[in-house]
Structure formats: structure tokens, C-alpha cells
Amino acid sequence: EVQMLVSGGGLVQPGGSLRLSCATSGFSFISHDMSWVRQAPGKGLDWVASVSVSGVTTDYADSVKGRFTISIDRSKDTLFLQMSALTAEDTAMYFCAKEGLLGATTGTFWDWGQGTLVTVSS
Amino acid sequence: EIVLTQSPGTLSLSPGERATLSCRASQSVISSYLAWYQQKPGQAPRLLIYATSGRATGIPDRFSGSGSGTDFTLTISRLEPEDFAVYYCQQYGSSPRTFGQGTKVEIK
Numbered sequence: 733e734v735q736m737l738v739s740g741g742g743l744v745q746p747g748g749s750l751r752l753s754c755a756t757s758g759f760s761f762i763s764h765d766m767s768w769v770r771q772a773p774g775k776g777l778d779w780v781a782s783v784s785v786s787g788v789t790t791d792y793a794d795s796v797k798g799r800f801t802i803s804i805d806r807s808k809d810t811l812f813l814q815m816s817a818l819t820a821e822d823t824a825m826y827f828c829a830k831e832g833l834l835g836a837t838t839g840t841f842w843d844w845g846q847g848t849l850v851t852v853s854s
Numbered sequence: 855e856i857v858l859t860q861s862p863g864t865l866s867l868s869p870g871e872r873a874t875l876s877c878r879a880s881q882s883v884i885s886s887y888l889a890w891y892q893q894k895p896g897q898a899p900r901l902l903i904y905a906t907s908g909r910a911t912g913i914p915d916r917f918s919g920s921g922s923g924t925d926f927t928l929t930i931s932r933l934e935p936e937d938f939a940v941y942y943c944q945q946y947g948s949s950p951r952t953f954g955q956g957t958k959v960e961i962k
Contacts, residue, residue, distance in 0.1 A: 769899075777891075777899065777942055777953040793950055827898050836905035839946030840889045844898035 734758040734843045736828050741848030748818050748852070754811040754828030754845050761809035765831040768802060768813050769841060770824035770850075778824075781813065782831070795821070818852045825849050856880055856945050858954035866962040873930040875957045877943035882923050884947030890919055890928045893956075894939045902941075903928060933959070 740752040752768070768780040781792045781802040790802050801814040811828050826848055829841035857880040867873055877888065886906040891899040901910040903919035906926060916931040930937055938961050943954040 776955045777893075777944075779951045779953070791949065832904065836885070836887065836908060839887060839951060840901055840904045840910075840944070841891070841899070842901055842910070844900070846898055 734830065736830065736843065736845030738826065738828050738845040738848040741826065741850045743851045743853065744818055745854050746819055746852055749814070749816040750818065750850060752813040752815070752826055752828075752848060752850070754813075756809045756811065756828075756830070759830065759843075761804075762806055764833055764842075765838075766802075766804060766811045767829045767831060767841060768811075769827045769829055769844075770822075771827070771847075772821075772824045775824075780826070783811070815850070818850075820852050823850060823852045855950055856883065856948050856952050858943050858945060858952055860941075860943060860954035860957045862957060863955075864958045864960060866960050867933055868962045869933050869935055871933050873928075873933055873937070873959055875928040875930075875941055875943075875959075877921075877926045877928070877954050879924040879926070879945060883926070883945045886922055886926075887945060887947035888919070888921065888926045889944045889946060890917075891942045891944065892937075892939050893942065899942065930959075935961075 735757045737755045767782040783802045787804045799817045803812045828845040830843040832840040832842045859878045861876045890903040893899040907919045918929050940956045940958045
């Protein structure tokens with residue numbers, strides 16, 4: 733069974749930093765690209781960042797580029813999102829997602845973690 | 855960036871009825887790489903449909919997708935009580951990947 737446990741959210745002041753973790757099990761972590769997707773309260777879904785299976789190639793939404801860093805620890809099957817220079821606009825539930833593996837599923841968010849809430853407020 | 859516009863915003867239907875949800879893209883979706891997700895309150899989204907019409911693992915056949923180019927549709931043939939939720943389309947043929955704003959299917 734695929735499991736993705738997200739942690740690290742909380743209340744942080746504007747300009748502050750936070751590191752989210754997504755601990756995975758039940759699938760071959762080294763085979764899948766991984767992503768973070770966020771959802772502001774009462775709003776829709778926004779893709780935030782992605783990392784390739786190798787951990788070498790990363791991609792970011794323009795809204796977080798230069799402030800967020802996505803990474804993986806293959807020894808721990810864990811995905812991370814380091815967030816800095818946070819603003820109120822970053823307040824959201826952050827979900828980690830395992831991407832589809834083959835052909836036409838590549839680029840979809842195939843499985844999701846339960847999410848962690850990040851609140852940026854003074 | 856491709857903008858996805860979903861309609862209607864809210865769909866009020868009764869169990870057993872047919873639901874038709876629309877997703878229109880601001881430009882053609884490459885390779886018809888259009889997915890649909892279901893989200894219930896307090897839960898993470900769940901992938902239903904990939905590549906316009908492919909059903910994800912474990913998704914019942916009452917869910918079907920169709921379309922091409924800029925116009926896509928998710929159809930739920932007969933609504934079950936557990937189908938009342940918010941549905942999002944997502945395109946993944948172009949970077950950045952984008953989502954529609956969602957359609958809420960509520961009990962009439």
C-alpha cells in the first residue's frame with residue numbers, strides 16, 4: 733500500500749522559513765518523479781515544484797522560484813520542500829504527490845499524501 | 855501558461871442522475887494530456903482520469919472522460935452518494951502544469 737506521510741507545517745512569521753517532509757513507503761521511490769502541490773484555504777490546486785527520479789532535475793512554479801527548494805533523500809525514501817522568504821500568499825495546505833510512471837501517466841499526480849498546513853502570519 | 859476554465863462552478867444533482875463537467879483550455883492541450891481529480895472535504899485529491907479518457911487504478915466505470923484540443927468533459931453516468939465532491943481538471947502536456955478552478959457536485 734502506498735503511504736506518504738507529510739509533516740513540518742505550522743505557523744511561521746512573514747519572511748520566515750519552514751521545511752516540509754514527505755516520508756514514503758509502499759512503492760519504488762527511486763522510480764517516480766515527485767511533486768508538491770498546494771491549496772490555499774477554500775481555493776483550488778496549484779502545482780509548486782517537482783523533482784526527477786534522479787533528484788538532479790527540478791522545476792518550480794514562478795511564484796516560488798528562488799525561495800523554495802525541492803529535494804529528495806533516496807536513502808530514506810523522503811521528499812522535502814525547503815521554503816524561505818515566506819509571505820501570506822504561501823499560506824496553504826501542502827500536499828506531496830507521486831507522479832505517474834509510464835507513458836501517458838507521466839505528469840499526472842498519481843498518489844497523494846494527506847497534506848500539512850502552512851500558515852504565514854504575524 | 856495554459857488556463858483551464860471549468861464549468862459549471864456548481865452542479866446540483868440527485869443520486870442516480872448523470873453529471874457532465876466541462877473543462878476548457880486557453881490553448882490546445884498537447885497529446886490530450888488532460889487529467890481529472892476528485893477531492894472530498896478534508897481529503898487529498900484522488901486521480902480519476904488521465905490522458906483524457908484513461909481510468910486510474912480502481913476507478914469505477916461510471917466515470918468517463920472525453921474530449922480533445924481545448925474542450926474536455928468528465929461524465930459520471932449515475933451519481934452515487936460518494937461522488938458528491940469537488941472535481942478538478944489538470945493539463946500536463948505543457949509546462950507549467952495547471953489546474954482548473956474546480957466544479958462542485960452537490961446533492962440537490
